[in-house]
Amino acid sequence: xxERDLRPNAKVTREFLSEAExxxxxxxxxLADLADSVSAEEPPAPDVLNGLFRAAHSLKxxxxxxxxxxxxxxxxxxxxxLDALRLGRLAPARSSVALLEEAVEQAAAxxxxxxxxxxxxxxxESAQDLVERVRRLLEGPAEPPSAAAPGSPAEALELDPSIxxxxxxxxxxxxxxxxxxxRWVHLVEVTFEILSFEQKLSxxxxxxxxxxxxxxxxxxxxxxxxxxxxFSLLVATTLDPDELGERVETHHASVRALNRPHPEEARSHPEEARSxxxxxxxxxxxxxxPEESTESSREVESLRSISDTVRVDIRKLDELMNLxxxxxxxxxxxxSVASRLLADETTRRFGSExxxxxxxxxxxxxxxxxxxxxxxxxPLRQVFERLTRVARRLRRELGKEVNLEIRGADxxxxxxxxxxxxxxxxxxxxxxxxxxxxxxxxxxxxxxxxAGTIQIEAFQSGSHVVVQVRDDGRxxxxxxxxxxxxxxxxIGPEDTCSRKELLELVFxxxxxxxxxxxxxxxxxxxxxxxxxxxxxxGGIVDVDSQLSRGTTISFTLPITLAIIxxxxxxxxxxxxxxxxxxxxxxxxxxxxxxxxxxxxxLLHLRGEPLPVRWLxxxxxxxxxxxxxxxxxxxxxxxxxxxxxxxxxxxxxxAVIKPIQGPYRTVRGIAGATELGDxxxxxxxxxxxxxxxxxxxxxxx
Amino acid sequence: xxxxxxxxTWLGDVRPAEDAPTSQEAVRELLLLESRGDTxxxxxxxxxxxxxxxxxxPVPNLPAEVCxxxxxxxxxxxxxxxxxxxxxxxxTDAAPTLPAPDxxxxxxxxxxxxxxxxIVILQADAGRMSGxxxxxxxxxxxxxxxxxxxxETATAPLVxxxxxxxxxxxxxxxxxxxxxxEHAEYRGPVR
Numbered sequence: 014x015x016e017r018d019l020r021p022n023a024k025v026t027r028e029f030l031s032e033a034e035x036x037x038x039x040x041x042x043x044l045a046d047l048a049d050s051v052s053a054e055e056p057p058a059p060d061v062l063n064g065l066f067r068a069a070h071s072l073k074x075x076x077x078x079x080x081x082x083x084x085x086x087x088x089x090x091x092x093x094x095l096d097a098l099r100l101g102r103l104a105p106a107r108s109s110v111a112l113l114e115e116a117v118e119q120a121a122a123x124x125x126x127x128x129x130x131x132x133x134x135x136x137x138e139s140a141q142d143l144v145e146r147v148r149r150l151l152e153g154p155a156e157p158p159s160a161a162a163p164g165s166p167a168e169a170l171e172l173d174p175s176i177x178x179x180x181x182x183x184x185x186x187x188x189x190x191x192x193x194x195x196r197w198v199h200l201v202e203v204t205f206e207i208l209s210f211e212q213k214l215s216x217x218x219x220x221x222x223x224x225x226x227x228x229x230x231x232x233x234x235x236x237x238x239x240x241x242x243x244f245s246l247l248v249a250t251t252l253d254p255d256e257l258g259e260r261v262e263t264h265h266a267s268v269r270a271l272n273r274p275h276p277e278e279a280r281s282h283p284e285e286a287r288s289x290x291x292x293x294x295x296x297x298x299x300x301x302x303p304e305e306s307t308e309s310s311r312e313v314e315s316l317r318s319i320s321d322t323v324r325v326d327i328r329k330l331d332e333l334m335n336l337x338x339x340x341x342x343x344x345x346x347x348x349s350v351a352s353r354l355l356a357d358e359t360t361r362r363f364g365s366e367x368x369x370x371x372x373x374x375x376x377x378x379x380x381x382x383x384x385x386x387x388x389x390x391x392p393l394r395q396v397f398e399r400l401t402r403v404a405r406r407l408r409r410e411l412g413k414e415v416n417l418e419i420r421g422a423d424x425x426x427x428x429x430x431x432x433x434x435x436x437x438x439x440x441x442x443x444x445x446x447x448x449x450x451x452x453x454x455x456x457x458x459x460x461x462x463x464a465g466t467i468q469i470e471a472f473q474s475g476s477h478v479v480v481q482v483r484d485d486g487r488x489x490x491x492x493x494x495x496x497x498x499x500x501x502x503x504i505g506p507e508d509t510c511s512r513k514e515l516l517e518l519v520f521x522x523x524x525x526x527x528x529x530x531x532x533x534x535x536x537x538x539x540x541x542x543x544x545x546x547x548x549x550x551g552g553i554v555d556v557d558s559q560l561s562r563g564t565t566i567s568f569t570l571p572i573t574l575a576i577i578x579x580x581x582x583x584x585x586x587x588x589x590x591x592x593x594x595x596x597x598x599x600x601x602x603x604x605x606x607x608x609x610x611x612x613x614x615l616l617h618l619r620g621e622p623l624p625v626r627w628l629x630x631x632x633x634x635x636x637x638x639x640x641x642x643x644x645x646x647x648x649x650x651x652x653x654x655x656x657x658x659x660x661x662x663x664x665x666x667a668v669i670k671p672i673q674g675p676y677r678t679v680r681g682i683a684g685a686t687e688l689g690d691x692x693x694x695x696x697x698x699x700x701x702x703x704x705x706x707x708x709x710x711x712x713x
Numbered sequence: 714x715x716x717x718x719x720x721x722t723w724l725g726d727v728r729p730a731e732d733a734p735t736s737q738e739a740v741r742e743l744l745l746l747e748s749r750g751d752t753x754x755x756x757x758x759x760x761x762x763x764x765x766x767x768x769x770x771p772v773p774n775l776p777a778e779v780c781x782x783x784x785x786x787x788x789x790x791x792x793x794x795x796x797x798x799x800x801x802x803x804x805t806d807a808a809p810t811l812p813a814p815d816x817x818x819x820x821x822x823x824x825x826x827x828x829x830x831x832i833v834i835l836q837a838d839a840g841r842m843s844g845x846x847x848x849x850x851x852x853x854x855x856x857x858x859x860x861x862x863x864x865e866t867a868t869a870p871l872v873x874x875x876x877x878x879x880x881x882x883x884x885x886x887x888x889x890x891x892x893x894x895e896h897a898e899y900r901g902p903v904r
Contacts, residue, residue: 673843674842680774682772694770695782
C-alpha cells in the first residue's frame with residue numbers, strides 16, 4: 014500500500030472533513046472523561062463509553078465512504094477496543110487511554126493532511142505501527158468483571174423471553190453489571206401517541222436517567238390502537254418500584270420490579286440516584302469525599318432537536334455575505350438615482366417614489382445583513398470546553414492544583430474567528446499552567462492558597478469581543494525582562510522604559526523563550542507568535558501583570574470579519590478604508606500642532622500624548638505638500654494611534670475580502686473591498702499599524 | 714456586480730491548436746507569452762484564464778514586481794509584472810518593443826491571442842490564484858517532450874526548462890517560483 018493509495022481523491026468533500034472533525038472532537042472529549050474516571054479509579058460511565066464507541070464507529074463509516082483508508086484503519090481498531098471496553102471485556106487503564114488518545118491525534122493528522130495537501134504527510138509506517146499497538150490492547154489480559162455472575166445475568170430476572178432475546182450483548186453486560194452492584198431492575202412500560210412519541214419518549218428517558226441507567230428501550234407488542242405505540246424500558250436504579258413510579262407518574266408509565274435486591278445494600282446510597290447516572294459502583298470509601306461536579310453535564314437531546322439544525326459550510330455563508338455586500342453597493346447607486354430624479358422639477362414625482370422604495374429596501378437589506386451575520390456567530394463555549402479538557406490533562410500531567418474558572422461562555426463570535434482563537438488561547442492557558450502557577454509549597458510560602466486559579470472570561474465590548482486569561486501565579490518580573498531585552502539589544506542601557514513598555518516586550522520575538530526567562534518571569538514560549546496570530550485577525554493582545562500577584566492576558570477581537578462600516582480616506586490620490594469600529598474620532602490637523610519626541614510625532618490630545626503616523630510615510634510615498642490633512646484617531650484595546658490622511662471621504666459599508674496572490678500579508682493592509690465606481694479600495698490593517706507603531710516606539 | 718467587471722473579458726478556453734504533432738509522442742501543452750520581445754511559456758494546466766488589462770489598483774508596501782490588484786468576479790487578486798519579475802524593467806513602458814497594435818495575430822484569430830498586454834490568471838495552490846501581466850499572449854503550443862532541455866537554474870531561477878521551437882529557445886517559466894511561495898512572507902521594504 015503506497016502513500017498515494019491512501020491519499021483520498023476528489024470525492025473527499027468539505028462535509029466529510031467537518032463531520033470527521035466533529036467526531037474527533039467527541040472522541041477527544043470522551044477520552045478525557047475516561048481518563049478522569051481511570052485516575053479517580055472509578056468505573057467509567059456507560060454513557061461515555063457508548064459515546065466513544067459510537068463516535069469511532071461513525072468515523073470508520075465516514076472514512077470508508079470517502080476512501081480515507083488511513084483514518085479508516087485507525088477508526089476500526091479504535092472501535093474494536095472501545096467495544097471491548099464498553100462490553101466489559103477489557104478494563105480501562107491509564108496506558109490504554111493514552112494510546113487511544115494517540116490514535117485519535119494520528120487520525121486528526123491524517124485529516125489535516127487530507128484537508129491541506131501542503132501539510133506534512135503523516136508517516137505511514139508509524140500509523141500502521143499505531144494501529145497494531147491499538148489492536149494489541151485486545152490481546153491483553155482480559156478482566157471480565159462480570160465473571161463473578163454465573164450464567165446469563167438476565168436469567169435471574171422475571172423477564173419476558175421475548176425481551177430477553179432482544180437484548181444486545183452490551184445490554185446484557187450492563188444488566189449483569191447493575192445486578193452485581195445490587196440494584197433494582199425495573200420494567201417501565203408506557204404507551205404514546207405515534208404523532209408525538211419522539212419528544213415524549215425522550216422526556217421519559219431523561220427522567221429515568223436521573224434515577225438510574227436506561228439499559229434498553231424496546232418497542233413492545235400490546236393491546237394498543239394503530240395511532241399508538243408501546244415501549245418497554247429496562248431501567249437499573251437504586252430506587253424501589255414505588256419511588257421510581259412516583260417519578261414517572263407524570264409520564265403515565267407503569268413500573269414493575271424484575272428482581273428483589275438485598276434492600277440494605279441498594280438503599281445505602283440514596284444520594285447516588287440524584288447525583289450521577291447510576292453507573293458508579295456503590296463505593297463506601299468514597300462517601301466522605303466531596304462530590305466533584307461533572308464538567309460535562311450530558312444533555313439528553315431529542316431526535317427532534319437534532320433534525321432542526323443544518324450544518325453549513327462557512328464558505329457558503331461567505332458567498333451569501335458577498336452577495337449582500339454587492340447589494341449594498343447597488344443600494345447606494347439606487348439612492349443616487351433617486352436624488353438625481355428628485356433634483357429635477359420634471360421627474361420629482363418619480364424621484365420621491367423611488368426614494369421611498371429605496372428606504373424600505375435599505376431597511377430590509379440591513380435586516381438581511383444582520384441575520385446573516387448572526388448565523389455566523391457561535392458561542393465561545395466550544396472553545397472553552399476544549400480548554401477545560403486541556404486543563405484537566407495538564408492537571409494530571411503536571412500534578413499542579415489549578416482551578417479553571419470560566420465565565421461568559423455564551424459570548425458569541427464569528428465562527429472563523431473562534432477557530433483562529435483556539436491556538437492562541439490554548440497557548441496562553443498552557444503557559445499559565447506550566448510557568449505562571451507556582452508549585453503548591455511555593456504558593457503556600459507566599460501566603461497564597463495552595464491551589465492556583467486560572468480564570469478565562471469572555472465579554473462583549475462594543476463591536477469587539479474581549480477574552481481574558483487571568484492567573485494568580487508568580488507574575489512577570491519586569492526587571493528580568495529588562496535584563497533579557499538588554500542582552501538581546503532590544504533596548505539600550507540608557508533607555509527608561511515604563512512598566513507597561515517592559516511588559517509589552519514580552520511579545521518581542523526571542524524574548525520569551527522558555528529556557529531563558531521562565532524561571533524568573535513565569536512566561537513561556539512564543540508570545541510573539543500569539544500576538545502575530547491575533548494581529549492577523551484584526552485583533553490585539555494586551556498584557557498586564559503584578560509580580561507575585563498574577564498575569565492577565567487580554568485578547569480583543571472584532572466580532573466579525575465579514576462586513577464592516579468603513580471610513581473612507583484619501584492619501585495622495587488613492588482611497589483607503591478604515592474599519593469604523595476602530596475609529597475613535599477624526600480631527601483636522603492644525604498647522605504647527607504636531608510635536609516631535611525622539612524622531613516621532615506626537616499630538617496633544619486633551620492632555621494626553623497621541624502618537625501620530627503619516628500614512629504617506631507608512632506607504633513610502635511623498636507627503637502631499639500644502640492641503641489640509643486630517644488625523645484619524647484609531648484605537649484597539651488600550652492602544653491609540655493617530656493616522657494622518659489627506660482627506661476624509663465619508664462612510665460606506667464594505668465587505669472585506671482577502672487579497673489573493675503570492676504575498677499573503679501586506680504591511681498595513683488587511684484586505685480589500687469593492688466599492689461602486691471606486692473599484693478596489695484597500696482596507697487598512699489598524700491592528701497591524703498600531704502594532705508596528707508600538708514596536709517602533711519600543712525600538713526607539 | 715463589480716465595477717471592474719466591464720474591464721475584464723474572459724477570452725475563451727485555452728485549447729491546443731489542431732495542427733499539433735499528430736504522432737503519439739509525449740507532448741506538454743504550453744501557453745506562449747511575450748515579454749520585452751522574448752518568448753516565454755507557462756504550462757497550460759496552470760492557466761486559469763486570460764483577461765484584458767483593466768483598472769489595476771496599486772498596493773503600497775509590496776515589491777516592484779507587483780503592479781497591484783484587480784477584481785476578478787468578486788475576488789481580489791494580485792498581479793505580477795512578468796518583465797519586472799524577470800528583472801527587465803517595467804512592462805508598462807514597454808511600448809517600443811511591442812508590435813503595432815494591429816499587427817496580425819500569428820494565425821487565424823483565436824480568442825486568447827493578443828497583440829496587447831494581457832493578464833494571465835495562474836492557478837496557485839489550494840484554489841488560490843495570481844495574475845501575471847505579459848506584453849502579449851501568442852499561442853498554445855503542444856511541445857514534444859523531446860524538445861525540453863534543463864535550464865540553468867543558478868543564473869535564471871525563474872526558468873524551469875528551455876524548449877527548442879523554430880530554431881529558437883522558449884523559456885518555460887517555473888510557475889511556483891514566480892508565484893513566489895518563498896517570498897510569501899514579504900512585509901514591505903526594510904526601512
